[in-house]
Amino acid sequence: NKTFKLDYNKNVVERNFELIKFALKLPYNKEEIHHKLAFLHSTQQHLTPSLSNIKKNIILIPGASFSSKCYPVEKFAELTNLLDANYLIVWGSNEEKLLADKIKKLAPHVNICEKLSIEDLISLVSKTNLVIGPDTGPTHMGWASNIPSITLFGPTPGYRNTFITENNKVIESKSEVNPYKINKNDHSINEISAKEVAKMAQKLLHM
Numbered sequence: 127n128k129t130f131k132l133d134y135n136k137n138v139v140e141r142n143f144e145l146i147k148f149a150l151k152l153p154y155n156k157e158e159i160h161h162k163l164a165f166l167h168s169t170q171q172h173l174t175p176s177l178s179n180i181k182k183n184i185i186l187i188p189g190a191s192f193s194s195k196c197y198p199v200e201k202f203a204e205l206t207n208l209l210d211a212n213y214l215i216v217w218g219s220n221e222e223k224l225l226a227d228k229i230k231k232l233a234p235h236v237n238i239c240e241k242l243s244i245e246d247l248i249s250l251v252s253k254t255n256l257v258i259g260p261d262t263g264p265t266h267m268g269w270a271s272n273i274p275s276i277t278l279f280g281p282t283p284g285y286r287n288t289f290i291t292e293n294n295k296v297i298e299s300k301s302e303v304n305p306y307k308i309n310k311n312d313h314s315i316n317e318i319s320a321k322e323v324a325k326m327a328q329k330l331l332h333m
Contacts, residue, residue: 135305139289164272168249176237177253178212182331185251185268186215186236187259188229189222194313195260197278199225203232204320205258209327214239214254216247216264256330258323260315261287269294274330276323280315281308295326 130148132141146152177183186206190196206213206229213236215226226238242250247264248271251257257268257275261282268275274293277284283303284296299314327333 135286137286137289162272164252164270167271168245168252174214174239174250174253176212176214176239181210181212182256182333183254184209184211184213184327185254185257185259185264186213186229187257187262187264188215188225189217189219190260190262192310194281194310195262195315196225197260197318198316199228200232201316201318201320201323202229203236205323205327206233206236208320208324209333211255211331213237214250216242216250218242218264256327258327276326276330278315278318278323279303280318281310281312293330295330297322297326 130145132144140156186202188196188199188202213233215229215236215238217223217226217238218241223241230236230238239250248267251264251267251271251273254273257265257273258278259265260278260280261284265275265277266288269288269291272293275295277288277294277296279287279296279298280301281303283305284298286305288294288296290296297318299317301312301314303312
């Protein structure tokens with residue numbers, strides 16, 4: 127048995143690659159992550175009638191593992207009025223469905239998807255142009271699928287929890303985050319403006 131020590135504060139993607147390199151004795155160059163192929167694939171094709179053939183398709187993720195990670199529904203609604211696109215809201219729990227409904231009430235033009243399986247969600251992400259959401263699994267699917275994404279960070283560390291590439295960006299609040307002790311009462315994600323998100327989305331979508 128061998129022991130391999132990794133700094134917990136280090137980026138999780140880099141940590142995982144270094145662990146694989148150590149365990150399997152494989153060559154590893156950090157730059158290769160920037161030019162990776164998509165490694166998240168669905169075994170089935172999910173039919174989504176609300177996908178547009180005219181406008182850019184943007185997935186919005188309202189939910190997360192705890193409430194202070196979530197971007198405010200009011201700002202999601204504002205975002206949809208700043209950027210002309212076809213919006214699809216995905217959800218996985220009853221609480222997330224309530225958030226989706228609130229966005230729909232404020233922005234009637236958005237589409238709320240039916241409850242999707244993991245396979246269906248992977249399939250949907252692969253067909254869209256951009257994923258926007260907080261630090262949560264469905265948002266990170268964009269990165270794994272080589273689909274442009276914007277991950278919004280408040281109480282969790284952006285530098286650690288995702289890997290920034292040409293197409294995968296983060297917007298962080300100004301909160302000082304301790305990765306060893308996450309403050310679930312930190313609602314600083316509320317400070318991220320919808321205009322800032324829209325501006326970054328325009329760049330990623332070349333609009």
